[in-house]
Each structure stands twice: as structure tokens, then as C-alpha cells.
Amino acid sequence: MAREKSFPSGVAQFTLFDNTGQPLNERVAFIRSNDVMQVTVKSAKATYKAKEAVAVSLEAKDSKGLGVPGNFSVSVIDETKVPGGDDIESTIFSNLLLTSDLKGYIEKANYYFAKEGDDVDRALDNLMLTQGYRKFTWSKLAAMNNAKPAYEAEDLGVKISGKVYTLGNKLLPGATVDMISLRAGISKSATTDAEGRFSFGGILLQDSIKFAIQARNGKSDKVKIVIDTLPKVRIGINPNFGDVSTNISATLKAYLENIKKQDDFYERTGQLDKVQRLREVRIKAKREKAESNITPQGMFQIPEVSADKVIRFSESEADLCLNLSMCLQARLPGVRVESNMGYTTITDLRGERLGLILDGRKINQLDEISEILEGSVPPTDVAKILMVRTNMAAKNVLGGDGAGYVMIITKLGTARKLYIPNIANVTPKGFNKVREFYMPKYTAANATQADLRTTIYWDPRIKTDVNGKTAFTYFNADGPGTYKVVVEGVNAAGELGRQVYRYTVK
Structure with missing residues (x-):
């Protein structure tokens, strides 16, 4: 047990090799170590009124019990309006320590973290023996040591690269390539290598900015430039979407029942006329012809x-x-x-x-x-x-x-792109500005307006100080219910932490 605790929490892979380096047996096991943050969440009261301001304190301690700075995400929902359960939730523990390492559907992945005991440990080990079974072709892995990866390692900033050709489609070494962006104030030059390639790297962008890239062969512009396109990572089906697909009818039923309860509440309190819902909208228009964007074809045309x-x-x-x-x-x-x-x-x-x-x-x-x-x-x-x-x-x-x-x-001419062989316009994706989550602030003047929010508060960027402490505030919505505060985060040592706190709104 002492040696087991020397491993970090998560899925560990153990492989037995013979003296020639050939694998004989393999086993994966889940390790539970004492490397979890202790997160404490408190509010001033256990019961609040609708639209009342709530102040929540957060304290984080590392696995040794010392206050520690960390990055946390906080969400507050009205659990009465959004039904769920601890076992079926997707959490920072179930994602990072379990489902990210195992292939296939894992039913109620958070069950293995929401509870403790011999039964849970036995079920988790059975999961390792089934969903955790895997086979590696070690000869292929050894042959791939010198293989070029399909995706380059991420670097700081944006990289723009490509090739320069003659008009006869031959690679052109020694060509001059200039990259200019007046908006970003960037001007760079490069020379193509023996294979006609060029590259500009380490470009830091705060937003998506357009670059003009021009190639020349000496003083001549009779060349073609082609910008590389990055291989796209295909998005596959998440194997752990099973709970959503199987329980979607029950989830929708709960939402519909909740809407009826809300209407009953506002009707009982005389506020139903203040509830605004989207009305049915019918749009009538002629469908645009499919061929409206092509150049007129004259007499030579066929369907x-x-x-x-x-x-x-x-x-x-x-x-x-x-x-x-x-x-x-x-x-x-x-x-x-x-x-x-x-x-x-x-x-x-x-x-x-x-x-x-x-x-x-x-x-x-x-x-x-x-x-x-x-x-x-x-x-x-x-x-x-x-x-x-x-x-x-x-x-x-x-x-x-x-x-x-x-x-x-x-x-049509308006839909065409002007083609100049030696010039390419590139618009790499920069960093998007973060939009803040909407949070009302109630005063005596606006306290009567209807508030049907189900997600009361959300902030993915809460940080604790050097002592592991911080606080945040928000306003409740309308209607009685149980509010659920979920805090998840990680510290600099890689220790994960999660805490759920509930209070009542009457």
C-alpha cells in the first residue's frame, strides 16, 4: 500500500517485459493517492430569499493541509429546475482521471469518485479489467521512434508556412517572401529553402488579423505562392454521451414540469404578466434560386x-x-x-x-x-x-x-476572389476576447422583474490567494428551490479539488 501511494491518482499501466524487451503481460490499475486538494465552500446563511445577494467564501488546502493558490471554476444552478445526480455528473475527477484514459462508454463515471468503500474500489478494478483492457503492437511502436508526427507540437504564437512555385509548377528555391500586416504592425521577410519552403513563426495575435504574403523571384513576380493548411483533427463521437441519449426524455419531462411550476408560482404571486416568453414566428419568403450565384451561361447550357x-x-x-x-x-x-x-x-x-x-x-x-x-x-x-x-x-x-x-x-464577379498568383491573404485565428457571463444586480427599482434563470452564476477564472482563500457574490433568481454550488479546480502541483455545497431559497 505504501508503494501504491507513491503513484499519483489515476490510471496506471504496468507492463512486464522479458530480457529481450518483448512484452509478456500488461495490466492497468486505478491508483487512489492522498494528492487531492481539500476545498471548503461556505455561505453566510443556509436559507436565502429570492433575488437576495449571496456571498460565498472559498478556501483551498493542499494534500498536506496547507493553504494553496489555485485556479477554480464555479457554477451555481437551481437544482430544483435542473435535476441531476452526483453519480451521472461529469466532473474534473471523472474526466481527467478516468474517461480520458479509457475507451468506450463508462456508465455513471462519477460513481467511482462520489462514494468511497470496498464496493466502489472493487467495481473500479473490474472496470479496469474490462474497459481498461488494451493491446499494443510494440514492434510498430518501436518502428515509429523516428516517424514524423502528424501534428506538430503547439508553440507560442501562430506559425504561417508554405511553398513558392514557378508558373510552371516547379518548386522555387531562393525566392523572397514578404509578410505584412499594417493593422498588427508586423513586417517580416524570409527566403525559400532548397525545397521552395518558407516559414514565419512566433507571431502573437490578440485577435484575428489579416496578413498579405507576397513572393518574388528576384525582381520578378511571375511566381505562385501556396500556403500550408494544417491537418484537421476529426471530432469523433464522445463515448460517454450515453447518459444523455438514454435519459433525454426524462430530462425534457423535468424541464416541462418545471416550466409549469414556474407559471403556477407567478400566477399565485400575481406576476405572470411580467413573464415574457418567445411567441411563435412564421416567416414567409420566396426560396432563393440555387443558381443565383453563377455567371450567366448564354446559349450553351444544360441541366x-x-x-x-x-x-x-x-x-x-x-x-x-x-x-x-x-x-x-x-x-x-x-x-x-x-x-x-x-x-x-x-x-x-x-x-x-x-x-x-x-x-x-x-x-x-x-x-x-x-x-x-x-x-x-x-x-x-x-x-x-x-x-x-x-x-x-x-x-x-x-x-x-x-x-x-x-x-x-x-x-458571379461579386462572389469571386481576385487571383494574383504571387500574393496570398491569410487570416489566422487569434485569441478571442472573453465574454462575461450575465449576472443581474437587483435593487429596489428592478426587484419586481421576473427572473427564470436556471444557471445562477458561472465563473471559470476564480483564483485563491497565497493563503488559499477567496470569495465571490451573486444574486439569486426567482422561485423556491435548492441551489447547488459546484467548485472544481487545480493547483500548481497538479492536485485536483472539487466540492459541492447546497443552500435553500424560499
């Missing part, structure tokens, strides 16, 4: 149902492509987009060229077709692309019966 393939680029896809040729690679079935003898064309598998129509205008010159596919029409300006190969009626409408046609339909 989408007549096309063999319809392609629309998402904004992220369009930003990733240097040109239409890159965006269309492998997107058009049965045809190829390729360069030959200095020209880029679209051909079928027999080598027969498909005709190109841009906004109702047939493009016949090979050099103009190449310019359109290689950059004069940026993917961000394209609304959709239609390919017609097998529909003879549609091909006849377009003026021929050859291999087929590719129709490029662009957005």
Missing part, C-alpha cells in the same frame, strides 16, 4: 441531370489546389487531364480531346485551354464543373458529337 458528372469544390479543396488541372485530377471518370507538347488538355482514354466551355463560351485555342486549366481561372472562382460524354442529346445542344465537353461555370 445538371443531363451531365455524366457534376463536380463542386469545397472551399478547403479549392484552397489546396494550385489550379484547375490539379483539382480535376482523378475527379473526371474516363478522362485524363495531362500536359503534352507544352499544352494541358482533357482527353478520353483513346486520346481524343474533350471540348472546353467556360461560362457558355467555347474555348478552341490550345494555349487558352492550357491557361484556364493551369491558373487563369482559380478553383476558388468555380461554382461547378459539368462533364458530358454519353448523353447524345446534351452533346448536340452543346454543338457537337465528339468525345464530349467539360463545362466550367464560375461564380
Whole structure:
């Protein structure tokens, strides 16, 4: 037991290896150590009136009983209006010490922290043996020691990077790249490396600010610049949403019953006329036509149902492509987009060229077709692309019966982005200013207005002083009930703390 207490609280993994470093057995166990903060929450009275001011004192002591500074989040709810239970709550203990380490749904995760005893410890160990079972392919892990991580480690500030190409899509080393933001007062320069890459790092932003990034090859601006896009972390389904999905009907029923109780209360006290609820609103309008944002097509146009393939680029896809040729690679079935003898064309598998129509205008010159596919029409300006190969009626409408046609339909001029190959505009996300949680202050003048709040108070940034003490105040809402004060936080040593305090409003 003494050795067990030397571990911090949480899930610990123990692996047994042989003399060659191969794993023989593995077990996870939950460790309970004496490393929890002691949090005390008190109010001046046990019973308050509606809309009365409440002063709450908070004191935090570390695991050794000494006052300690810490960061805390405080929430106060009317438990009568928001029913719940300690076992089904998601808390700082259940999140950081349990569900973050185990995969799969854990029913009533806070049950293992809300109670103590042999039964709870036995149930927790059974959980480790089931949900905590895991298998590692150690040979793959060893081979990944030198692998480049998919996501870079977070750094202080924003990093902007990319590549510079020639107009022929070749990487350009030694190019000069300037980054300017007049609003932020930032001006930086860089030179591309042997692979045509550049990078600007350590940019601290207080808000989202637009940067202009321009590339040059000596004095020439006949180059293309492409900004890197960060790999996106996909948001998966939270496996611990089970309690919400299974009890949603019961939760809604409790809310509806609570609204009825509130109305009964205000009617009994003669204040029902002061309760304002949203009334039903009906909006009548003509639906905007789906094609209202495209350039007029003239005589050469067909409905989408007549096309063999319809392609629309998402904004992220369009930003990733240097040109239409890159965006269309492998997107058009049965045809190829390729360069030959200095020209880029679209051909079928027999080598027969498909005709190109841009906004109702047939493009016949090979050099103009190449310019359109290689950059004069940026993917961000394209609304959709239609390919017609097998529909003879549609091909006849377009003026021929050859291999087929590719129709490029662009957005209206007001919806287009101005394309200058050597300039890129970047708007990285900065730090958003925090909005304060609304908290009324009642005086004799406004004490009669209806207050139906369920969340009475919330502050995620409460700090205790060097002695571990602080205090906060707020006003109660209307209606009788039991108010629940929940305090959760952590200190500099990583010790977690949580305390629940209740008082009555009559």
C-alpha cells in the first residue's frame, strides 16, 4: 500500500517485459493517492430569499493541509429546475482521471469518485479489467521512434508556412517572401529553402488579423505562392454521451414540469404578466434560386441531370489546389487531364480531346485551354464543373458529337476572389476576447422583474490567494428551490479539488 501511494491518482499501466524487451503481460490499475486538494465552500446563511445577494467564501488546502493558490471554476444552478445526480455528473475527477484514459462508454463515471468503500474500489478494478483492457503492437511502436508526427507540437504564437512555385509548377528555391500586416504592425521577410519552403513563426495575435504574403523571384513576380493548411483533427463521437441519449426524455419531462411550476408560482404571486416568453414566428419568403450565384451561361447550357458528372469544390479543396488541372485530377471518370507538347488538355482514354466551355463560351485555342486549366481561372472562382460524354442529346445542344465537353461555370464577379498568383491573404485565428457571463444586480427599482434563470452564476477564472482563500457574490433568481454550488479546480502541483455545497431559497 505504501508503494501504491507513491503513484499519483489515476490510471496506471504496468507492463512486464522479458530480457529481450518483448512484452509478456500488461495490466492497468486505478491508483487512489492522498494528492487531492481539500476545498471548503461556505455561505453566510443556509436559507436565502429570492433575488437576495449571496456571498460565498472559498478556501483551498493542499494534500498536506496547507493553504494553496489555485485556479477554480464555479457554477451555481437551481437544482430544483435542473435535476441531476452526483453519480451521472461529469466532473474534473471523472474526466481527467478516468474517461480520458479509457475507451468506450463508462456508465455513471462519477460513481467511482462520489462514494468511497470496498464496493466502489472493487467495481473500479473490474472496470479496469474490462474497459481498461488494451493491446499494443510494440514492434510498430518501436518502428515509429523516428516517424514524423502528424501534428506538430503547439508553440507560442501562430506559425504561417508554405511553398513558392514557378508558373510552371516547379518548386522555387531562393525566392523572397514578404509578410505584412499594417493593422498588427508586423513586417517580416524570409527566403525559400532548397525545397521552395518558407516559414514565419512566433507571431502573437490578440485577435484575428489579416496578413498579405507576397513572393518574388528576384525582381520578378511571375511566381505562385501556396500556403500550408494544417491537418484537421476529426471530432469523433464522445463515448460517454450515453447518459444523455438514454435519459433525454426524462430530462425534457423535468424541464416541462418545471416550466409549469414556474407559471403556477407567478400566477399565485400575481406576476405572470411580467413573464415574457418567445411567441411563435412564421416567416414567409420566396426560396432563393440555387443558381443565383453563377455567371450567366448564354446559349450553351444544360441541366445538371443531363451531365455524366457534376463536380463542386469545397472551399478547403479549392484552397489546396494550385489550379484547375490539379483539382480535376482523378475527379473526371474516363478522362485524363495531362500536359503534352507544352499544352494541358482533357482527353478520353483513346486520346481524343474533350471540348472546353467556360461560362457558355467555347474555348478552341490550345494555349487558352492550357491557361484556364493551369491558373487563369482559380478553383476558388468555380461554382461547378459539368462533364458530358454519353448523353447524345446534351452533346448536340452543346454543338457537337465528339468525345464530349467539360463545362466550367464560375461564380458571379461579386462572389469571386481576385487571383494574383504571387500574393496570398491569410487570416489566422487569434485569441478571442472573453465574454462575461450575465449576472443581474437587483435593487429596489428592478426587484419586481421576473427572473427564470436556471444557471445562477458561472465563473471559470476564480483564483485563491497565497493563503488559499477567496470569495465571490451573486444574486439569486426567482422561485423556491435548492441551489447547488459546484467548485472544481487545480493547483500548481497538479492536485485536483472539487466540492459541492447546497443552500435553500424560499
